[in-house]
Amino acid sequence: xxSAINRRTFLRISGTTVIGAAAASAGLMSFSKASWANDxxxxxxxxxxxxxxxxxxxxxxxxxxxxxxVYKLEGNPKHPLSxxxxxxxxxxxxxxxxxxxxLKRPLIRTTVNGEEKWREVSWDEALTYTAKRLTEVKxxxxxxxxxxxxxxxxxxxxxTLVKGLGSNTxxxxxxxxCRGPRESGYELTYGExxxxxxxxxxxxxKCIAYLGTHLGENMHxxxxxxxxxxxxxxxxxxxxxxxxxIIASKSKYWLPIKxxxxxxxxxxxxxxxxxxxLYQRAFVEMNVxxxxxxxxxxxxxxxxxxxxxxxxxPSVIRATARELAKNAPAAFxxxxxxxxxxxxxxxxxxxxxxxxGLLGNWGKKxxxxxxxxxxxxxxxxxxPHAELYKPRLNFPFATLPCAYDVAQASVKDGDDAARIHAxxxxxxxxxxTLPNTAKTxxxxxxxxxxxxxxxxxSEVTGYADVVLPENxxxxxxxxxxxxxxxxxxxxxxxxxxxxxxxxxxxxxxxKSLGEKLGLSEYFPWKDAEDYLSTRxxxxxxxxxxxxxxxxxxxxxxxxxxxxxxxxKTPSKKVExxxxxxxxxxxxxxxDYEPTEEPPTGYFRLLFGRSPVHTxxxxxxxxxxxxxxxxxxxxxNVEMARVLDLKPGxxxxxxxxxxxxxxxxxxxxxxxxxxxCVYMVHGFGREDRRLSRGYGRGASDARLVTRIKRDxxxxxxxxxxxxxxxxxxxxx
Ligand SMILES: Nc1nc2c(c(=O)[nH]1)N[C@H]1C(S)=C(S)[C@@H](COP(=O)(O)OP(=O)(O)OC[C@H]3O[C@@H](n4cnc5c(=O)[nH]c(N)nc54)[C@H](O)[C@@H]3O)O[C@H]1N2
Ligand SMILES: Nc1nc2c(c(=O)[nH]1)N[C@H]1C(S)=C(S)[C@@H](COP(=O)(O)OP(=O)(O)OC[C@H]3O[C@@H](n4cnc5c(=O)[nH]c(N)nc54)[C@H](O)[C@@H]3O)O[C@H]1N2
Ligand code: SF4
Ligand SMILES: [Mo]
Numbered sequence: 129x130x131s132a133i134n135r136r137t138f139l140r141i142s143g144t145t146v147i148g149a150a151a152a153s154a155g156l157m158s159f160s161k162a163s164w165a166n167d168x169x170x171x172x173x174x175x176x177x178x179x180x181x182x183x184x185x186x187x188x189x190x191x192x193x194x195x196x197x198v199y200k201l202e203g204n205p206k207h208p209l210s211x212x213x214x215x216x217x218x219x220x221x222x223x224x225x226x227x228x229x230x231l232k233r234p235l236i237r238t239t240v241n242g243e244e245k246w247r248e249v250s251w252d253e254a255l256t257y258t259a260k261r262l263t264e265v266k267x268x269x270x271x272x273x274x275x276x277x278x279x280x281x282x283x284x285x286x287x288t289l290v291k292g293l294g295s296n297t298x299x300x301x302x303x304x305x306c307r308g309p310r311e312s313g314y315e316l317t318y319g320e321x322x323x324x325x326x327x328x329x330x331x332x333x334k335c336i337a338y339l340g341t342h343l344g345e346n347m348h349x350x351x352x353x354x355x356x357x358x359x360x361x362x363x364x365x366x367x368x369x370x371x372x373x374i375i376a377s378k379s380k381y382w383l384p385i386k387x388x389x390x391x392x393x394x395x396x397x398x399x400x401x402x403x404x405x406l407y408q409r410a411f412v413e414m415n416v417x418x419x420x421x422x423x424x425x426x427x428x429x430x431x432x433x434x435x436x437x438x439x440x441x442p443s444v445i446r447a448t449a450r451e452l453a454k455n456a457p458a459a460f461x462x463x464x465x466x467x468x469x470x471x472x473x474x475x476x477x478x479x480x481x482x483x484x485g486l487l488g489n490w491g492k493k494x495x496x497x498x499x500x501x502x503x504x505x506x507x508x509x510x511x512p513h514a515e516l517y518k519p520r521l522n523f524p525f526a527t528l529p530c531a532y533d534v535a536q537a538s539v540k541d542g543d544d545a546a547r548i549h550a551x552x553x554x555x556x557x558x559x560x561t562l563p564n565t566a567k568t569x570x571x572x573x574x575x576x577x578x579x580x581x582x583x584x585x586s587e588v589t590g591y592a593d594v595v596l597p598e599n600x601x602x603x604x605x606x607x608x609x610x611x612x613x614x615x616x617x618x619x620x621x622x623x624x625x626x627x628x629x630x631x632x633x634x635x636x637x638x639k640s641l642g643e644k645l646g647l648s649e650y651f652p653w654k655d656a657e658d659y660l661s662t663r664x665x666x667x668x669x670x671x672x673x674x675x676x677x678x679x680x681x682x683x684x685x686x687x688x689x690x691x692x693x694x695x696k697t698p699s700k701k702v703e704x705x706x707x708x709x710x711x712x713x714x715x716x717x718x719d720y721e722p723t724e725e726p727p728t729g730y731f732r733l734l735f736g737r738s739p740v741h742t743x744x745x746x747x748x749x750x751x752x753x754x755x756x757x758x759x760x761x762x763x764n765v766e767m768a769r770v771l772d773l774k775p776g777x778x779x780x781x782x783x784x785x786x787x788x789x790x791x792x793x794x795x796x797x798x799x800x801x802x803x804c805v806y807m808v809h810g811f812g813r814e815d816r817r818l819s820r821g822y823g824r825g826a827s828d829a830r831l832v833t834r835i836k837r838d839x840x841x842x843x844x845x846x847x848x849x850x851x852x853x854x855x856x857x858x859x
Contacts, residue, residue, distance in 0.1 A: 137828035144843065147336040170194050176624040177204050177678025179609060181280060181601035182217040182224065183742045184302070185209060185348045186326065187611050187680050189218065191602060191624040198222055198602055198624055207679045207827040208350075208615050209325065215347040216740045216755065221335030223751035224600050225628070230583060231597035232629035246595070251632065251640070256385060258594050259644035262293065265550040269576075271295040273549040275534045280555035281621070282598065284607045286581065288509070290552060292647040296514040297548065299531035301561040304843045310467045312525045312841040316706050318490060319696030321464045321527070323499070329364075329687075330354035333494040334455035337366040337448065339390050339480065340469070341462045347739045364455070366448050368393065369808050370734065371762065372799035381448050382702060384801055387732050387847060388470045388723030394461070394479035395447045395720055396434035399426040401486045406453035406594030408488025416485055416694045418705025418717070425717045456487040458494025466736075470676035471836025471845035474525070475718040478706070482718070484704045490691035498689060499612035502682035504667040507659055509650050518546055523842035524712040530842040532835075535562050537561050538571035550577040554634070559587040560810075560829040563844050566787075581637060585817040586698040597631040599623075601725055604633035605656035615680030618667075620660070620674045635659070714840060721779050723848070725803075730784065730850035731767070732804040735828040743810040748821035759825035760795040762806040763853065768796040771853065778856040779806075783831045783849050792826035805851065 172192035180187045180201075188207020192200040201221050203210035210218075234254035235246040249257075265274055271294030276286055279302050287298055312319035330336065343355050355375070359365070359383055365379035368390065376382040385393060401407040402423050405818045408842050412419050431442035438445075452459045461480050489495020516529060517537065523530070535558070538548040551572070562568045572591040580592035589595045598604070606621040627633075639651040653659040661671040674680055697703045710716035726732050740755045741747060761779060772793055773779065780790035789812055800806055812827025836845035 130827070132535040161295070170199060172200070175505050176622065177207075177676075178602065178621050178624055179204075179207070179619050179678070180210075180214065180218045180221060180586050181282075182221050182619075182746065183218075184280065185213055185350070186281065186619070187218055187349045188619060189214065189221070190678070191498040193624060195276060198225060198290050203349075204678050207619060208613055208617055208681070209611070210349055211489070213349065213351060213353065215352070217347065217742055217746060217752060218349065220740070220746070220749055220751040221334040221602065222748070224583070225582065225602045225625075227748060227750070229585060229748055230600075230629065231585060231589070231595060231631065233597060234630070235595040237593045240460060247294060251630070253780075254594055254596060255641050255644050257636075258579050258596075259641060261593070262550060262552075262579075262645065265576050266293060266651055268544070268639075269547070269549045272297050272515045273547065274515070274552065275299060275538075275548050275550070275850070276552045277301070277531060277534075277556040277558055277836065278552065278554045281606050281609060282601075282604075282634035283554045285635045286552060288552045288650050289638045289642050289645075289647065291512040292642060292650040293645065294514055296516045297529065297534060299529055299534045300560065301531050301556055303528045304526075304530040304532050304841070305468055305561055305563070306466050307464075308462050308468070308527065308530075308841050309473035309838050309843040310465065310477045310536045311527055313474045314463065315527065316474075316708060316840075317478055317481035317485070317697070317703055319700075321709060323612060325350065325613055326370055326458060326463060326465070327496050327499050327612070328354075328462060328836070329492075329494050329497045329614075331357040331361070333358055333363050333460060334457035335364045335366070335452050335775075336373050337368065337433065337461040339368045339454060339461065339464055340466075341464050342369065342371075342375055342736055344378075345737045345739050345827075346465065347737065364451055364621035364744055366451065370801045370804050371736075373736075374739075381444065381451075382439045383438075383444060386437070386439045386801070387734065389720075391472065391718055391720040391723070392429070392434045392437035393440060393445065395426050395429040395718070396431045397452070397461075397485060399429045400424065400431065400446055400449035401453055401483070402426060404450070404453075406450065407486040408456055411457065411488030415488075415490070416702045416704055417699045418703060421705040422482060422717060428455075429720075436556055437692055437722065444583065450493075452483075452487060453683075457492035459487050459488040460484055460489050460495050461487075468620055468838070468843040468845055469847040470720045470723045471838055471843075471848070473838050473843050473845060474840035475715065475721075479718040482704050485704060491693060493688050497614055497687040499614065500616040500682070500685050500687065501612040502610045502616035502667075502680070503617045504608055504610060504618055504663050504669070507653060507663055508608065509652065512650065517548060523838070523840065524714070525708070526841040530844075531558075532562055532844050533842065535568050535571045538575055539567065540574045549575060551579070553576055553578065553580045553588055555582065557586045557588045559591070560744050560827065563832045563835045563846055565830055566833070579772065581634065583631070584748065585815060587813075590815060596637055597629065598637065599627050599631045599633050603627045605635060605660065606633075607635075608660060614682050614687055617679050618664075618669065618674070618682075619679045620673060633788050698806065709840070712776045726850040727784075730852055733781070733783070733811045733828065733831055733849045733851045734804050734806045735846060736806065737812075738808040741808065741810055744821075745810070745811060747810050747813055747824065748818040750820055753820055753824075754830075759792060759808040759811040761792045761853070762795050762797055762800045762827070764800050764802045765796055765798055767802050768794065773855065775855070779853050780856050781826060781831060781851045781853055783833060783851050785833045787833050789830045794853075805853065
């Protein structure tokens with residue numbers, strides 16, 4: 129077996145560490161500056177429809193090209209997820225295409241005179257080497273010891289590859305570090321996950337409660353457009369958030385809840401709806417099991433009881449419950465998205481689902497619509513025999529294995545046979561997105577082999593053995609996109625301009641690697657166009673029309689249902705009481721569990737989104753950094769006074785495990801409770817290869833060294849870290 133590098137040093141991709149590196153072309157860099165303008169005076173040579181990958185909402189884009197350069201990105205008016213508009217990140221996609229720091233050529237980690245370096249290699253050499261190393265790991269430890277981490281639309285071809293190899297060890301931080309508990313909570317209660325795009329009928333709603341969901345900062349395009357439409361229609365918003373978020377500023381009620389106590393509020397809302405006979409009785413009688421058990425369960429969960437937990441006045445709890453009830457069924461509590469907060473997250477989501485059941489809003493206008501999808505048959509390939517790695521952890525209602533457990537199972541612990549030995553990482557920056565950065569790095573160091581498929585040098589590529597540069601979304605085809613939505617549709621991603629540098633599309637990388645691994649049967653098509661047109665022909669759809677319009681709409685079907693529901697739960701009804709949970713020894717109704725409080729002198733660390741950035745994906749994007757150059761630490765005015773810290777002061781954070789990050793500038797504000805501080809995720813990049821992103825602001829990820837696991841599906845509750853703040857002293 130080829131000698132594995134045992135301890136990988138973090139390896140930058142720069143002139144000094146790459147053997148044979150050519151400097152980035154000056155012409156390209158100067159163009160990158162000129163292109164930021166999104167110039168509206170230029171007449172394009174062509175306008176190419178495609179869809180966005182600056183986040184995972186997948187809005188339709190029209191890209192204008194002049195002299196083979198993309199100079200403008202706009203929303204595709206025909207695409208239902210953009211309606212002619214993009215969010216600021218989507219407009220800034222040009223910054224990702226023309227980022228001079230992009231990965232340019234395949235790289236292999238190598239040791240020269242005891243020093244680790246990158247060696248620029250041909251694609252053939254990179255893929256031959258990768259195939260050899262994966263084959264060795266499979267032969268020695270079995271295929272399931274090869275894990276795929278994947279995020280983003282292009283991951284589909286790598287799933288085919290890894291399954292073809294025989295591994296079902298396929299994980300995603302967007303599951304157990306994001307929305308996994310919500311999906312399990314809704315599957316247990318309604319028999320199906322909420323999914324992305326969330327199936328909330330916001331434009332027709334008359335009252336919406338947002339728990340944390342910070343729309344306007346969380347910039348999911350259509351969700352924000354819908355929220356504006358609802359606001360214009362006079363919808364009442366209730367925002368429950370320890371921080372006065374943008375959506376709080378549009379709300380009739382802001383409930384500055386004590387962090388971690390939302391389940392108490394939800395149970396008190398259920399109490400008021402039942403005790404005051406405000407729930408949708410006909411819906412409940414027709415569609416719900418376990419109502420009587422719920423009524424008994426929340427009998428003593430009075431607003432007065434909840435006040436002591438949440439800090440929200442009983443009168444406000446009653447008023448908001450009545451406001452929701454008055455507008456039901458055109459009212460809902462938003463199910464949230466990034467819900468891994470305190471470990472009891474599936475149960476909290478169940479409480480949200482139950483309050484929504486009392487509002488009778490499933491399948492109702494202004495509540496939850498029943499999504500439609502345009503089904504396009506898969507390209508026919510043999511079914512692979514893929515297995516999950518052996519020591520499968522025992523979270524009874526996980527829809528996927530947990531990324532966190534796969535990382536833990538990669539660390540050396542004496543039982544090599546049960547370990548994960550290789551990672552294929554597509555579009556994930558795991559050191560920053562899994563909890564406990566140091567442990568993730570330890571895991572990566574323990575692996576026999578890591579290959580990262582990425583567009584940018586990032587923390588994850590720094591610990592890889594092979595780095596494969598993918599095209600950005602503006603240079604490549606991808607698989608078809610047909611998210612279940614209020615109208616059925618299928619959308620196309622197609623190259624707007626030719627590949628820059630020696631980057632390649634993901635489909636080509638997966639297919640070529642598949643061929644080297646002897647897996648050609650899973651990639652029988654000639655190229656992406658052959659693959660796409662074959663799929664479309666089977667669905668009687670025109671590839672030519674899709675190329676021209678970027679999207680094809682299907683025939684809309686009804687999205688509301690007035691009769692009895694037939695759900696996919698065991699009882700076929702909405703399960704307030706979950707026998708499935710009870711059978712697994714877990715509470716059949718959501719219990720409120722108090723969350724550990726910060727020790728004296730500590731703040732709870734909270735984090736969220738900036739409207740113009742997507743995690744670490746954009747923190748090197750020149751265009752977007754012009755708008756928001758760094759993150760700030762939000763602290764309550766009163767606490768800043770006590771600590772004698774002025775606005776704008778640079779501070780350091782230190783968590784309960786003595787991990788430090790910073791410096792970060794202080795934002796002193798009334799808009800946050802005294803017991804917590806808040807920052808935007810994705811900054812504090814530690815990689816000097818990022819000529820613009822390096823060293824801006826601080827990293828929340830470094831501070832998440834402690835988690836609380838969700839007993840239902842294994843999500844990693846991350847809002848359980850505490851920090852002290854001190855003035856930064858320049859060394
Ligand atoms: N501390 C902390 N941790 C978090 C969160 C948090 O707020 N704080 N948020 C959580 C949430 S909500 C989620 S969804 C997860 C997301 O976490 P991940 O799944 O890891 O996803 P990203 O952070 O988007 O991954 C970024 C990587 O994708 C690369 N990339 C960008 N575009 C492309 C492309 O077109 N092709 C390829 N091949 N690569 C590309 C970037 O260069 C970067 O290296 O993180 C979770 N983890
Ligand atoms: N611009 C932009 N938009 C994005 C993304 C992005 O990177 N950039 N990422 C997308 C992704 S992958 C996701 S998952 C979503 C995440 O976005 P959301 O699901 O909307 O938000 P969260 O990150 O869960 O929550 C952040 C909010 O929760 C509040 N909060 C913290 N603790 C508590 C608590 O105990 N109770 C309550 N009620 N509130 C609390 C914080 O103060 C903050 O306002 O955003 C998506 N949209
Ligand atoms: S919400 Fe913004 S970043 Fe996300 S896909 Fe749409 S335009 Fe792109
Ligand atoms: Mo997420």
